[in-house]
Amino acid sequence: MRPMTAPPEWRCQAADLPPGRTLAFAVACGGRPVQAFVVNHQGTYGAYVNRCPHTGTTLDLWPNEFLSDDGRWLICATHGAVFEPASGACVAGPCAGDALTPLPLRLEGEALVVSGLP
């Protein structure tokens, strides 16, 4: 169920997102709550709006299930688009050449902080 409100920033402890893991959350974009997620791919973090550029559905059919079985790619569960975790670029599938919408992400001490969009 989508939340009615969302904070302008979301944060977690970096230790809670080890390599090969993702976390889903909601953050405010344009004053509205938007589903989003962070991924740690081999030590590189990425934060994206959870919206496939193909039809606009969320990527995870099952909550927080974004990665391929081998952990190398982000996968859209609806039609199988394949995205690079570090860049969000779609490299295969019906929206190849497009990309996930990135969100600003920074480290503050031991915390990962993701900002929404204005």
Ligand code: FES
């Ligand atoms: S909705 Fe994601 S590949 Fe079609």
